[in-house]
Amino acid sequence: MNKKVRVRFAPSPTGGLHLGGVRTVLYNYLFAKQHNGDFILRIEDTDQTRYVEGAEEYIYQCLDWCGLIPDESPQKPGAFGPYRQSERKSIYRKYAEQLVKQGKAYYAFDMPEELETMRTNYKTAENPSPQYDHKVRMKMRNSLSLTLEETERLLEASTPHVIRILMPENETVQFHDMIRGEVSFQTSQVDDKVLLKADGMPTYHLAVVVDDYLMQITHAFRGEEWLSSSPVHVLLWKYLFGIENMPQWAHLPLILKPDGNGKLSKRDGDRLGFPVFAMNWVDPKTNELTKGFRELGFLPEAFINMLALLGWNDGSEQEIFSLQELISKFSMDRVHKGGAKFNFEKAKWFNHEWIKQSAVSSYQSAVKELFDENNIVINDENKFLKVLELVKDRCTFLTDFVQQSSFFFQTPGAIDIAAIQPKWNEKKNLFFVELIRAYELMNLWQHDDLEKEFKEIAAVNEIKPGDVLLPLRIMLVGGKFGPGVFDIVALLGKEETIKRIKHTLQLLQ
């Protein structure tokens, strides 16, 4: 009996969506779709002190842009709601209490200051960060160290308290990780993690287990930073819902900063000049804007493709994958164990490849928006499409299209006269005068004819075509860039071409 595959991405809405987060979404999504399963988005907002306005909405937008649409989410509830943990608050207490009754957890009344005192008192050179564990728990104020009466009195008086898991002393917790194989921990090394906070909210540890159970999650994929707390989760599964019902785990490798070591952070992006977030993020408190891949001019297909290959490959030499291909080819056991350094140059390459190989119609509207933003009016969609096709090879970012092709739609703002002037002479001037005359007489305005005419006139005037080709380019586009000159002439049309040549000729007088 095979259960339907159900996976979840469970972000806490505290800010921009990080590269690594998107990759976690992606791997979840690919796995789910490959197995005809469901991909669930659950919002982990149990820490009320970290609420950030707009962060949740932002996550939806990012997933939308990436094309990784959840089957169930707060916006699109399925049968397992609510999908926001803050709205599930009432659910968790029951399980925490159950654990206490089973003798697997206990009440702890220690105040934050008392915890701090414990940490400073027990701190030694060998043990710089003491834990709340079997070594100290009997010295703290909890239902283990206190008498039954005392505990009851405290509870009845509504004394603030948390519920902590009682870690067994000499057990080995072992589980199978889809990427790392068998992983094991000694329970005596793990601390008595808080399960239920004083405000009645669960911590991540309780919530993830309860919700994964209630939402019938079959596979749980998350970042490697969670690996060390996994024994707590495994034990909770054992106590509460049965180890046989536990989802299969996979702890994904981290995405590292390009220079040095360590997790890639937003700061690294700022420092090294590349985005880390999927989309622009504006901090509602400081109004600070952090650039995203989308706004930089990335195609979502390229972004996804790049992320998929950061830690995974299918064993072949293929590097360009569509989302559909990724769905069919992805496999968790080919995911690397070690972290991967992020390389923006390679990310750019992916985008460039996608721009080149995609049909221009697929990003036409996105580029159109960019033109709008720059007040460049497109009134001929057909011409627009041709232009995009003509320049796409030289665009790494979508935003490059503006620079590369605005001259097709408006007369260049400035003509790089300085690049023509030094070698300019009357002979060349005459050539262009003649060229204008000849072009004016042309009926058919086609690439090959235009080039032929140009070369014939050059020959008659004993001018090397190369000597007048660059000037012509500059007259038409304003500078030393753009596609083939006669492609430009052909697309620009007779009237505009002649107008621009005349204009520059005047400037050269």
Place this chain on the structure above:
RNA sequence: GCCGCGUUGGUCAAUCGGUUAAGACGCAUCCCUUUCACGGAUGAAUGAGGGGUUCGAUUCCCCUACGCGGUACCA
């Protein structure tokens, strides 16, 4: 400190005991192109160190080093 997880060119990486150790990005040189790209060709560059196991280790085991992650009433 302790626990866990890692380690193939600058970077992403293939290899599942036997190869001249792929490929890609980037870099360099050249060709194409009388702009810039695209495209093509060539080149430099890799198994952290030490022990085992084996006829043979990049591959399996151990140790060391190094890195990362965790060690919160944050996720």
